[in-house]
Amino acid sequence: MSPILTVVLVLVAAAVAGALGFYLGGENRKRTAEAKEKQFAAYTKVTLDNLFDQMAANDMKELPIIVKADVQGSAEAVKQSLEKISNDEVRVRVIHAGVGAISKSDVDLADASNAIIIGFNVRPDNVAKEEAAATKVEMRMYRVIYDAINDVTDAMKGMLAPKFREVALGELQVRQVYKISNVGTVAGCRVTSGKITRDSKVRVVRDGIVITEDEIASLKRFKDDAKEVAEGYECGVTLAKFADVKEGDVYEAFKMEEYRD
Numbered sequence: 001m002s003p004i005l006t007v008v009l010v011l012v013a014a015a016v017a018g019a020l021g022f023y024l025g026g027e028n029r030k031r032t033a034e035a036k037e038k039q040f041a042a043y044t045k046v047t048l049d050n051l052f053d054q055m056a057a058n059d060m061k062e063l064p065i066i067v068k069a070d071v072q073g074s075a076e077a078v079k080q081s082l083e084k085i086s087n088d089e090v091r092v093r094v095i096h097a098g099v100g101a102i103s104k105s106d107v108d109l110a111d112a113s114n115a116i117i118i119g120f121n122v123r124p125d126n127v128a129k130e131e132a133a134a135t136k137v138e139m140r141m142y143r144v145i146y147d148a149i150n151d152v153t154d155a156m157k158g159m160l161a162p163k164f165r166e167v168a169l170g171e172l173q174v175r176q177v178y179k180i181s182n183v184g185t186v187a188g189c190r191v192t193s194g195k196i197t198r199d200s201k202v203r204v205v206r207d208g209i210v211i212t213e214d215e216i217a218s219l220k221r222f223k224d225d226a227k228e229v230a231e232g233y234e235c236g237v238t239l240a241k242f243a244d245v246k247e248g249d250v251y252e253a254f255k256m257e258e259y260r261d
Contacts, residue, residue, distance in 0.1 A: 045114060045135070045136045045137060045138065046063070046114050046115075046116060046138070047116065047138040048116065048138065048140065048151055048152065048155040049155070051063065051155040051156060052155060052156065052157070052158030053158075061089075061090060061091060062090065062091050062092075062093055063090055063091070063092050063093065063116070063152075063156075064093050064094075064095045064110075064113045064114065064115035064116075065082060065092060065093070065094050065095070065115055065116050065117075065118055065152075066094070066095060066096045066097075066106055066109060066110050066113075066115050066116070066117045066118070067079050067082070067094055067096070067097040067098070067117075067118050067119075067120070068097075068098050068099070068100065068101070068102050068106060068117065068118075068119050068120070068122050069097075069098075069099060069119070069120040069121060069122060070099070070100075070120065070121040070122055070209045070210070071099060072099050074120050074121065074145075075097040075098060075099055075120070076097065077145060078097070078118065078120050078145055078148060079094040079097040081145055081148075081149050082094055082118070082148070082149065082152060085149060085152060085153050085156070087156065089156070090156055092152065095109070095113055095115060096109060100122065100208055100209075101122050101123060101124065101125050101128075101207070101208025101209070102117060102119055102122060102123065102124035102125070102128045102139060102208075103124075103125060103127070103128050104125075104127045104128050104131050106124075106128065107124075107128050107131040107132045107135065107137050107139075108131070110132075110135075110137045111131075111135040111137050115137075116137075116138050116139075116140065117132075117137060117138065117139040117140070118139075118140050118141075118142065118148055119139060119140070119141045119142065120141075120142050120143070120145065120148065121142075121143055121209060121210045122141075122208055122209055122210060123141065123203075123205050123208060123209075123210060123252070124139055125208060141210075143210065143213070164256045164257065164258055165256070165257055166254050166255075166256060166257075167254060167255050167256070167257045168194065168252065168253075168254050169194050169195055169196060169197065169200055169253040169254055169255060170191055170192075170193050170194025170195045170196050170231065170252075170253045171191070171192050171193045171194060171250060171251065171252055171253070172189040172190065172191050172192060172196060172235075172237070172250070172251040172253065173189060173190055173192050173248070173249075173250055173251075174187045174188070174189050174245060174246070174247055174248060174249040174250070174251065175188050175189060175190055175234075175247065176188035176247060177245050177246065177247055178236075183218075183238065184217070184238055184243060185238065185239075185243040185244075185245055186236045186237070186238050187236065187237045187238070187239075187245045187249070187251070188234065188235075188236055189234065189235055189236070189237050189251060190232075190233070190234050190235075191229055191230060191231050191232065191233055191234075191235065192231065193231055194231060194253070195228055195229060195230045195231060195253070196216075196219065196228070196229050196235070196237070196251070196253040197219075197227065197228045197253070197255075198216060198219045198225075198226065198227050198228070199216070199255070200216060200253040200254065200255060201213060201214070201215055201216075201253070201254055201255060201256070202214050202215070202216060202237070202239060202251050202252065202253055202254075203251070203252040203254065204239075204242060204245070204249055204250075204251060205249065205250040205251075205252060206246065206248070206249050206250070211242075211244075211249070212241075212242045214239040214240055214241050214242045215239070215240045215241075216237060216238070216239065216240065217238045217239060217240045218236070218237070218238040219235060219236070219237055219238075220235060220236040220237075221233070221234075221235055221236075237251065
């Protein structure tokens with residue numbers, strides 16, 4: 001074989017090998033990317049409803065929780081109570097306990113840590129609500145510490161089976177407060193989102209803190225009774241029990257809905 005032909009064959013073999021290596025490398029990269037996509041698609045944010053299944057499937061050893069409360073004493077009490085329910089299978093770890101409304105930074109931390117947010121007598125602000133919905137971070141709100149403890153305990157045992165859930169209807173802002181004899185305290189409100197119905201339950205929120213929950217004694221448009229008031233309209237709301245209403249308070253209208261898993 002001539003030297004020139006030998007050189008040509010060597011160059012051709014090298015080119016083929018290089019092309020094959022590039023192809024195989026590309027195939028490997030493709031398979032790796034597909035595997036990562038499948039892994040990401042299979043990744044599920046932890047919730048109290050799926051906690052037991054995740055413990056079984058992923059050998060989950062720790063449940064990170066973020067606690068937000070109305071006052072520091074409550075935040076510490078909730079934190080200590082939650083961490084006491086750790087067992088041999090899973091440890092409950094409160095990675096952050098703070099005071100005030102649930103914010104976007106709380107949701108971002110929960111998203112990064114695969115944590116659940118537990119609020120005690122507080123509510124998330126609108127930005128936090130949107131971020132939690134987008135990232136599928138679970139937020140659970142409580143007014144009684146033992147309810148939170150029981151829910152987490154039951155979730156760890158695979159026994160959590162809530163029969164009711166809250167359905168948000170709308171929000172109102174209190175613009176003026178009237179004291180009317182023989183009627184009581186009437187809050188002049190504007191429906192800022194959604195709607196309010198005569199049979200709604202109402203949560204009174206002041207600066208991100210839950211003041212109380214109550215039922216509606218009367219709902220009026222001007223002087224007429226109303227069954228429902230939609231977004232953008234004004235109305236007068238009298239609560240059944242709570243009278244210490246202040247301008248700037250937010251009314252969250254909601255109802256409880258029975259459901260099956």
